[in-house]
Amino acid sequence: PADNLRRRATEKAKADDDVRPEETLSPAETQRLLHELRVHQIELEMQNEELRQAQVDLEASRARYFDLYDLAPIGYVTVSDKGMILEANLAAANLLGVERRSLAGQPLTRFIVVDDQDIYYRHRRQLFETGAPQACELRMLRADAAPFWARLNATAAQDVDGAPVCRVVMADITERKQAEAALRESEERLRQVEKMDAIGQLAGGIAHDFNNQLTGVLGYADLLYDRLDDVRLKRYAENIRTAARRSADLTAKLLAFARKGQYLSVPVDMHHLVAEAVAILQHSIDKRIHLELLLRANATVVTGDPSQLENALLNLGLNARDAMPDGGTLTFETQVAYLDAATCAKHPGELQPGDYLQLTVTDTGHGMSDEVKQHLFEPFFTTKPVGKGTGMGLAAVYGTIGNHRGAITASSTVGCGTTFTIYLPLDKKSARPSTPDSDVTAPTLAKLRVLVVDDEGLVRDLVSEILRNDGHTVTTAANGREALDIYRQHWQELDLVILDMVMPVLDGRDTFRGMKAINPGVRALLSSGFSVDNEAKAILNEGALGFVGKPFRRHELMTLIAQVTKTER
Ligand SMILES: Nc1ncnc2c1ncn2[C@@H]1O[C@H](COP(=O)(O)OP(=O)(O)OP(=O)(O)O)[C@@H](O)[C@H]1O
Numbered sequence: 001p002a003d004n005l006r007r008r009a010t011e012k013a014k015a016d017d018d019v020r021p022e023e024t025l026s027p028a029e030t031q032r033l034l035h036e037l038r039v040h041q042i043e044l045e046m047q048n049e050e051l052r053q054a055q056v057d058l059e060a061s062r063a064r065y066f067d068l069y070d071l072a073p074i075g076y077v078t079v080s081d082k083g084m085i086l087e088a089n090l091a092a093a094n095l096l097g098v099e100r101r102s103l104a105g106q107p108l109t110r111f112i113v114v115d116d117q118d119i120y121y122r123h124r125r126q127l128f129e130t131g132a133p134q135a136c137e138l139r140m141l142r143a144d145a146a147p148f149w150a151r152l153n154a155t156a157a158q159d160v161d162g163a164p165v166c167r168v169v170m171a172d173i174t175e176r177k178q179a180e181a182a183l184r185e186s187e188e189r190l191r192q193v194e195k196m197d198a199i200g201q202l203a204g205g206i207a208h209d210f211n212n213q214l215t216g217v218l219g220y221a222d223l224l225y226d227r228l229d230d231v232r233l234k235r236y237a238e239n240i241r242t243a244a245r246r247s248a249d250l251t252a253k254l255l256a257f258a259r260k261g262q263y264l265s266v267p268v269d270m271h272h273l274v275a276e277a278v279a280i281l282q283h284s285i286d287k288r289i290h291l292e293l294l295l296r297a298n299a300t301v302v303t304g305d306p307s308q309l310e311n312a313l314l315n316l317g318l319n320a321r322d323a324m325p326d327g328g329t330l331t332f333e334t335q336v337a338y339l340d341a342a343t344c345a346k347h348p349g350e351l352q353p354g355d356y357l358q359l360t361v362t363d364t365g366h367g368m369s370d371e372v373k374q375h376l377f378e379p380f381f382t383t384k385p386v387g388k389g390t391g392m393g394l395a396a397v398y399g400t401i402g403n404h405r406g407a408i409t410a411s412s413t414v415g416c417g418t419t420f421t422i423y424l425p426l427d428k429k430s431a432r433p434s435t436p437d438s439d440v441t442a443p444t445l446a447k448l449r450v451l452v453v454d455d456e457g458l459v460r461d462l463v464s465e466i467l468r469n470d471g472h473t474v475t476t477a478a479n480g481r482e483a484l485d486i487y488r489q490h491w492q493e494l495d496l497v498i499l500d501m502v503m504p505v506l507d508g509r510d511t512f513r514g515m516k517a518i519n520p521g522v523r524a525l526l527s528s529g530f531s532v533d534n535e536a537k538a539i540l541n542e543g544a545l546g547f548v549g550k551p552f553r554r555h556e557l558m559t560l561i562a563q564v565t566k567t568e569r
């Protein structure tokens with residue numbers, strides 16, 4: 001360039017010479033001019049050097065700019081006030097999955113998910129109206145890939161011609177959004193579990209107290225029925241019994257929901273149980289409903305209470321029936337599923353990683369809305385007309401499955417059908433399975449001497465009455481301390497203690513321990529308005545002989561007494 005410049009300068013000088021008339025200069029003048037020229041030349045060379053240096057600096061700064069802008073690990077886009085992309089860096093092109101040169105001239109909205117474009121428009125208007133920096137989060141489109149979450153930070157600026165533009169910094173925040181969503185989901189799950197626990201506490205408390213009263217109502221109705229000869233009066237007693245039994249069914253479901261419904265902890269073959277439930281269902285459902293069994297699990301034994309589990313299956317089956325008034329298909333399907341820690345964490349409850357029996361109950365019924373799905377397992381939630389449903393079915397199922405350290409989920413499509421999936425931990429030992437006992441009639445017993453301990457007078461009197469009617473001798477105590485006093489004095493004359501679990505002064509556990517201290521061979525039956533909980537299990541482990549849940553019927557009590565006295569003697 002310098003040579004070029006010189007050539008052009010020479011030509012220009014020649015042109016000047018042409019127009020200027022010939023002048024003669026004195027030697028002194030020539031000398032001066034020559035000096036001036038030299039100075040001028042040096043000056044020019046210095047300027048030239050400066051320019052070259054500026055050129056080098058410019059190159060360096062251009063390289064730095066390329067590093068900072070083009071190769072920055074974050075997207076930069078400049079957008080005109082009309083929303084057209086003016087320039088973009090490589091990271092931006094990368095984020096959007098296109099060639100950088102294809103970006104200029106396109107509207108930025110082309111890369112924003114339609115539903116989120118309003119957010120962008122709003123912020124752009126704000127930016128150009130107020131000049132205040134803007135920030136927003138929205139979903140953007142990437143060529144050949146799923147949309148991603150982006151955070152846009154925009155500032156107002158001017159281009160070289162002074163036209164307003166907006167400079168946008170664009171970052172992919174998909175991972176953060178996913179983490180946030182996962183957190184929200186797990187919080188919601190926790191909230192749901194806590195809510196169900198709280199309702200469970202309440203339901204359990206009510207059911208417990210109610211059962212005490214029901215034991216009285218049912219028991220005395222039984223006694224009345226046995227004693228009355230008048231047919232009409234007998235029918236009244238029968239009606240009381242029926243009403244009380246219905247109430248007892250309801251409290252049993254409440255207890256099941258409160259996870260206090262498990263009476264037993266024995267090996268249960270689920271295939272056997274499914275077959276039994278299906279046999280029962282076959283009698284009570286429409287012939288237009290086709291029953292299908294796909295029993296694929298090769299391990300089928302879980303630990304728990306067979307009658308509670310069977311009730312759960314029946315509840316699901318009856319719900320499916322109700323969802324298919326015009327017929328359809330009801331499928332029970334089993335398989336073994338390994339649940340890893342991540343899957344366990346997704347379910348409410350305390351699932352541990354391991355092998356589970358996965359049982360699905362699927363219908364082709366009317367399905368349910370999201371609203372229904374949300375409240376499905378809550379007690380007393382029903383969409384059925386008054387008198388048709390209590391809303392306790394699934395609440396009981398939920399409690400039962402939770403109590404078996406399992407999980408239950410529902411998925412449904414309106415108009416297509418519903419699938420309930422149950423996971424129950426498989427029994428590793430796979431011990432001998434058992435199935436629910438059929439009703440046994442009370443056998444006759446040797447005459448026993450029994451101490452009945454219960455803080456509820458009604459129950460105390462009823463149990464005494466039942467036992468005395470059968471010829472047994474009964475002593476009663478209204479609390480644990482009183483019971484211990486009596487036991488200390490008379491333990492040698494007592495064959496059996498029937499001990500309430502929840503009592504003021506001294507509860508069932510401490511009373512049992514006190515009795516064991518007096519007589520290590522004490523024979524005691526536990527009774528409670530709750531069912532076998534950890535407390536009861538602990539006492540059973542310490543040597544109590546059995547457990548009877550309230551409200552109990554005469555023959556239940558007598559059967560249990562017969563069993564424990566038989567095995568003991
Ligand atoms: N298989 C299903 N298909 C469609 N909706 C269902 C299904 N199972 C349950 N539901 C919905 O869930 C609600 C609650 O069921 P749940 O078994 O707890 O009570 P219910 O069946 O209404 O009454 P109950 O079982 O006490 O007779 C039902 O009213 C129904 O709306």
Ligand SMILES: [Mg+2]
Nearest residue numbers: 315319393394
């Ligand atoms: Mg139901």
